[in-house]
Amino acid sequence: MPNIAVLAGDGIGREIVPQAVETLKLIATKYKHEFEFTEALVSEDAYEKYGHPLPPQTLEVCKQSDAVLLGAVGSPKMDQLPPKLRPERAALLPLRKELGLYANLRPVIVYDVLVDASTLKPEIVKGVDILTFRELTGGLYFGSKKRATLADGTEEAVDTLVYNTKEIERIVRLAFEAAHARRKKLTSVDKANVLESSRLWRETVIKIASEYPDVELNHMYVDNCAMQLVRWPAQFDVIVTENMFGDILTDQASMLTGSLGMLASASIGGNVALYEPAHGSAPDIAGQNLANPLATILSAAMMLRYSFKLEREASAIENAVRQVLTDGYRTADIMAEGCQKIGTKEMGAMVRAKL
Ligand code: NAD
Numbered sequence: 001m002p003n004i005a006v007l008a009g010d011g012i013g014r015e016i017v018p019q020a021v022e023t024l025k026l027i028a029t030k031y032k033h034e035f036e037f038t039e040a041l042v043s044e045d046a047y048e049k050y051g052h053p054l055p056p057q058t059l060e061v062c063k064q065s066d067a068v069l070l071g072a073v074g075s076p077k078m079d080q081l082p083p084k085l086r087p088e089r090a091a092l093l094p095l096r097k098e099l100g101l102y103a104n105l106r107p108v109i110v111y112d113v114l115v116d117a118s119t120l121k122p123e124i125v126k127g128v129d130i131l132t133f134r135e136l137t138g139g140l141y142f143g144s145k146k147r148a149t150l151a152d153g154t155e156e157a158v159d160t161l162v163y164n165t166k167e168i169e170r171i172v173r174l175a176f177e178a179a180h181a182r183r184k185k186l187t188s189v190d191k192a193n194v195l196e197s198s199r200l201w202r203e204t205v206i207k208i209a210s211e212y213p214d215v216e217l218n219h220m221y222v223d224n225c226a227m228q229l230v231r232w233p234a235q236f237d238v239i240v241t242e243n244m245f246g247d248i249l250t251d252q253a254s255m256l257t258g259s260l261g262m263l264a265s266a267s268i269g270g271n272v273a274l275y276e277p278a279h280g281s282a283p284d285i286a287g288q289n290l291a292n293p294l295a296t297i298l299s300a301a302m303m304l305r306y307s308f309k310l311e312r313e314a315s316a317i318e319n320a321v322r323q324v325l326t327d328g329y330r331t332a333d334i335m336a337e338g339c340q341k342i343g344t345k346e347m348g349a350m351v352r353a354k355l
Pocket of ligand 1: 012066073074075076079088092123260261276278279280281282283284285288292295307333346
């Protein structure tokens with residue numbers, strides 16, 4: 001029986017995660033699966049009880065599980081703590097590292113009924129359905145860093161950008177597999193005209209491409225990709241890129257959909273994968289039944305697809321979300337004229353009703 005670790009975290013995490021859990025429970029009943037849920041504390045609750053935002057008990061629950069569902073971390077109280085105890089640094093990064101999550105997947109889907117929610121023109125974002133693969137444990141963020149004072153007193157700082165073929169191969173293969181199962185188009189983003197690490201990235205991608213003859217591969221420089229994402233985003237199917245380029249491009253791509261509340265994500269690579277909405281804990285709306293739970297519910301759908309290979313069940317959730325939106329129900333963040341505004345709990349219940 002798959003065991004799911006449930007870490008609601010802070011702020012709206014406590015409201016949206018229960019909606020995703022209830023949705024998974026309904027899937028279990030409807031499709032005759034059994035899921036076990038184990039709750040664990042992270043961030044503020046964990047700090048208050050155990051003195052650390054990621055106590056060993058929580059890490060153990062995650063390691064022993066088959067998948068982790070995380071809400072969000074970050075609260076005004078935790079923001080007052082010294083940097084080494086802040087939840088992003090002391091909980092999120094170590095959790096990803098301990099679980100060996102080297103690939104971050106973020107689907108960017110613009111639902112037809114939400115085309116007006118984007119800051120871009122409807123005709124530009126209509127039909128956008130992109131899956132981005134960002135390398136998560138290598139590159140500039142993890143390479144050695146140093147500071148020095150030069151002879152003339154000038155301060156110098158160095159960050160090192162390192163990749164090896166193994167690190168590149170494993171994420172590029174995942175991206176090719178995904179493209180093979182989708183519209184068979186992969187865009188590899190690099191800066192091979194300038195960076196040696198990008199030249200190795202490109203050579204490795206080309207080598208692996210021979211294993212996927214049905215996937216159309218193209219290479220794009222990162223600066224061009226940033227421009228193409230706002231010029232003609234519908235040209236992309238699957239994008240794969242290194243850590244820092246991915247960090248920037250995925251946030252840019254997320255705004256094609258208009259609301260952070262719609263964006264799911266999965267971090268995979270180790271034995272246990274982590275599923276979480278792309279947004280934070282939104283303290284400004286926490287506890288008011290205002291948060292959009294769809295990103296978390298869609299993250300649960302990704303869990304079914306990637307961790308449990310339950311494609312039919314994952315699609316059922318995605319279709320239910322689409323239907324609720326088509327019927328005109330909206331949380332405040334995606335509200336539009338002529339639609340009916342509903343709260344977090346009601347949105348969760350609507351999705352389950354469609355299931
Ligand atoms: P945020 O994503 O929490 O919120 C940004 C804006 O989007 C806010 O106006 C918020 O109300 C809105 N929003 C976010 N999710 C929403 C949803 N589901 N429904 C409706 N509206 C939504 O980012 P922030 O305000 O910069 O950060 C708040 C806290 O979250 C900080 O402590 C930050 O460090 C943390 N954070 C955590 C994560 C994470 O857990 N992965 C990611 C980003 C930020």
